[in-house]
Amino acid sequence: MALPVGQQAKYWGIATAVFLVSLWFLGDVILPFVLGGAIAYCLDPIADRLERLGCSRIAAVAIITLVALFVFILLILLVIPTLVQQTASLIETAPALFDRLRTGLTERFPQLMDNQSVAYQQLLTIGEAIQSRGGELINGLLSSALGLINIIVLLVIVPVVAVYMLLDWDNMTAKIDSMLPRDHVDTIRQLARDIDATLASFIRGQGTVCLVLGTYYAVALMLAGLNFGLIVGFIAGLITFIPYVGALVGGTLAVGLALFQFWGSVEVPDGDTIAYGTNWLRIGIVAGIFGLGQFLEGNILTPKLVGGSVGLHPVWLLFALSVFGTLFGFVGMLVAVPIAAMIGVVARWGLAQYKDSLLYRGKSEDD
Template sequence: MALPVKDQIKYWGIAMAVFLVVLWALGDVILPFVLGGAIAYLLDPVADRLQRAGLSRVLAVSIITLVAALVFILLILLVIPTLVKQTTALINTAPALFERLQAGLTARFPDLIEPESTIRQQLQAIGETIQARGGELINGVLSSAMGLVNIIVLLVIVPVVAFYLLLDWDNMIAKIDSLLPRDHVATVRHLGSEIDRTLASFIRGQGTVCLILGTYYALGLMLAGLNFGLIVGFIAGLITFIPYVGALVGGALALGLALFQFWGAVELADGDTVTYATNWLRIGIVGAIFALGQFLEGNVLTPKLVGSSVGLHPVWLIFALSVFGSLFGFVGMLVAVPVAAVIGVLIRYGLGQYRDSLLYQGQSKGR
């Protein structure tokens, strides 16, 4: 005899509450395991495909691990040092960039910005704030959970966890399936497949889109001669999973830096006359790079790699990231998207059940 619905809701509610309490209590302790599990989930289709090609699971996982290690070493040697260097340089040069903006505005609009005007003082304060906050951020990262020792621990534990989870992934799924309540096994399997489809479409697909666009933006901006092009491309690619936000934030940052770099970059002195030469072509190229990237994202990459039936609204993603990030820190931000996907699937299932119920259809259902 099945448990009453009220008892089932009570027990599942208690399980969810325990999960949230454990997530909040453990915090950064479970970070390596969350990252390892995420990596194993992302790479499981690759391992399955290699198995279908005739390789054993152990050999398939070993090949994936070797390739991932080589890629990681290349990133460490080629990309990450430059990325850190550009980030630090951008933070340190922010006041100088704002001073240059002040000088340009003062030269072109002398009546608008006086030496002691409020606008000038605000621009200077913004630059100093960015530098101060940026320095605090870097110091906080180096002295907190992302300190050197913890980074080394992550570099050691995460690959090990990912390797063993990927090796036993199919066995774990089969074990979990065997523990499902028998009265609801069909429903839970259906919801599980919907959740997996949503996560696969969004995380795997959108992750690929972020990687492609981030690489495109970084290379394009660097070839265009924009200072800090790598860090701008990294930022734009990182937040591309929120539609339009990545292009808008990255485009605004890139165009702002382009104006600082190419607006009045050359001064030609003719007696007492100083002429500011603005390289509008370079500025236009930077804008065109992001316009083309937005076109490719909306018309080629997202339809092909993500699809249109994922069902994760940008506002819902921002809300989930904000709530879980504030409650559970960095680990909360990592689990925010999967949890948002799960909740979205459950809400859609609940709405479907509601539309089929007497509460929605009323007496017309029986006619």
Template sequence: MALPVQQQAKYWGIVTVVMLVVLWFLGDVILPFVLGGAIAYCFDPIADRLEAAGFSRTASVTIITLIAVVLFILLILLVIPTLISQTTQLIDTAPQLFDRLRSTLTERFPSLVDSESTVHKQLLAIGEAIQSKGGELLNGVLSSALGLLNVVVLLVIVPVVAFYLLLDWDKMTARIDDLLPRDHVETVRMLARQIDSTLASFIRGQGTVCLVLGTYYAVALMIAGLKFGLIVGFIAGLVTFIPYVGALVGGVLAVGLALFQFWGGTEVIDGETIIQTTNWLRIGIVAGIFFLGQFLEGNILTPKLVGGSVGLHPVWLLFALSVFGSLFGFVGMLVAVPVAAVIGVLTRYGIEHYKGGRLYRGLSTDE
């Protein structure tokens, strides 16, 4: 005989509270294990396919690990130094961007932005704040001994955790299945399949979309001649998991930088005044890159890699990221998507039962 609903709710409530408390106090400690688990979850289907092709589980995981190590080394050697360099240059260039903006506004709207106006002072303050705060943030991340130690720990622990979790993934899922309450095992399995489908569609599919679009934006912008093409592509790809936000943020940043770089004006070099014309073609190419990216995302990448609705509305996802990020920091943001998927699936399951129950249908529907 199953336990009463009140007792079940009490037990599951206790489990939830304990998990939140652990997340609250051990957030930084469990970060490598959360990242390792996420990596193992993403690569498990590849390991399963290699097993189906005739490889053992150990051989499959070893192959995946070797390929990942090679790609990571190439990333460290080829991409990350340029990314850090462009980020530093962008932070240093930010005041010049605002100086150019302020000069343009002064020329076109002199009565609006005179030297004593609020707009003039705010533009100056924003430029100085971005340079100072951005520099402080970058220096803090790169020069902090604790931050460097944490990065080293992550680089060592995360791959080890991911390797062993991926190696024993099927055994762990079988063990968890064996521990499920027997009275509700089929219901839990059904909900788990729905949660896995949602996460697989979103994390694996959308993660691939982010990687493809980020690479496309970075390469295309650098070919177009944009000075900070790599960092703009990285930012755009990073936030592509929120529909339209990646293209909007990256597009505004890229077009703004293109206007700064290719906009005409006068420049004094060695005592001579040189007039530069506006390169509208380059500016149009930068804008066209993001329009093409949006077309590829909406019509090819997302339908093929993510599929239809995955049950995670952008507003709900933003809310989950904001709440868990503010409560539990970076670890909270990592677990926000899985938690949002679980809550979404449980909510839909509850709504289905509610619509089939007497509270919704009323007494008039009783036979």
């Protein structure tokens, strides 16, 4: 005999409350395990494919681990030092770039940039804030997010957790399936399949899009000669999962830096004198890089890798990231996407049940 609906709701409500309280108090502790589980989830299809090709599970995990280790070493040697150096340089250069902007506006719009005008005072305030807070910002980032102990813990525990979970993934899912309540096992399995399809489309597909576009932006901007091209590409690729925002933010930042770098910096022979002109070609190339990236994302990458029905609306995703990030910090942001996917799938299932019920149809359709 099945438990009454009220008792089931009570038990599941208690389980949800325990989960949220645990997330609240153990956020920093469970961070490596959340990251390791996410990595294992993303790599499990690759391990399954290697098994279908004839490898054992241990051999498949070993191959994936060796490839990941090789990629990680390449990042450590080639990319990460340059990324950190460009980030620090950009923060240090920001006050000078802002002063140049203020000077250019003063020369071109003297009436707007009068010492007593509101615009001038606001720009002055922003410039002083950048100059005073820039160093504090990078020091805070280095001391909190990139602390030595945290780095060591993440670099050691996350790969170990990911390897063990990837090795035992099928057994874990089978064990969880065996513990499902028998009265609702078919419904839960269907919801789990829908959630997995949503997460696979978004995390694996959109993650691949972010990686491809971030690499493209970084390499193309560096080849175009833009200073800080690597960090701009990294930022643009990181937020590409939000439609149009990645290209808009990255393009605005890149074009702005290109204007500072190439405006009035090219020597142009003019008879017997040498004047300084603007390299509009370089600026146009930088803008064209993001235009091409937006075209590739909308017409090739996203349709091929993500598909048309992800099930996570950008507004819902941003709301979930904001709420969970505010309540539970960085760990909350990591679990926001899967929880948002689960809530979305359950909500759609609940809506379908509602439309099949008498509460929606009424008795008139049965008459």
